[in-house]
């Protein structure tokens with residue numbers, strides 16, 4: 458089912474690494490026809506393509522630090538300029554600093570828009586390192602797996618597409634995940650107050666099942682866009 462969204466929604470997903478932002482963003486994309494914009498994916502694309510932005514971002518990302526606002530804003534603006542984003546977007550992993558949040562507010566105001574809703578995925582920090590450190594995805598279809606929490610039914614074969622090649626992010630190890638969690642608390646968690654002040658914050662308990670969380674997010678987006 459593809460629910461109809463009348464005004465272009467600008468949805469922000471906030472939460473530490475491992476909270477499930479990417480998983481939920483992909484589900485919302487399918488359900489509401491919104492476009493998922495992941496700055497992590499955009500930056501990994503730039504790294505793979507060897508662009509100047511990618512070269513500058515690579516070392517920072519491998520250490521679990523935050524890429525400079527300048528670079529992140531440049532890749533985000535380039536993506537936002539593409540026409541498919543007019544349907545509405547889910548920002549996954551952006552904004553991550555006060556500077557990025559302020560820049561986003563300005564960018565949207567120029568388009569006569571503002572943030573529709575900022576969903577904060579509330580999780581137990583203690584579980585996040587283990588979630589991130591064990592995860593991998595199917596290289597073919599992008600289905601997500603985990604060494605202990607969600608193995609493939611048959612070793613080495615994707616349940617979803619039968620593919621046999623898998624990918625693991627260079628930064629998905631315990632040490633880097635710890636640095637990313639620290640960066641989240643120092644730079645990103647304070648944005649929760651920013652969106653609360655704007656009256657668009659929606660905190661969601663995100664320690665339940667993927668389907669249960671998706672249902673909660675769906676209700677919030679329906680309410681925010683009707």
Ligand code: ADP
Pocket residue numbers: 473474475495496497498500517518519521522523524525526529549550551552553554557628637
């Ligand atoms: P996660 O949310 O699981 O940590 P992402 O894929 O969103 O992973 O991001 C991976 C890395 O890309 C981050 O650790 C950071 O180095 C960089 N990055 C992504 N988005 C931003 C951003 N908005 N600002 C700065 N750095 C970012």
Ligand code: ZN
Pocket residue numbers: 595596597598599600615616617618619620
């Ligand atoms: Zn697959």
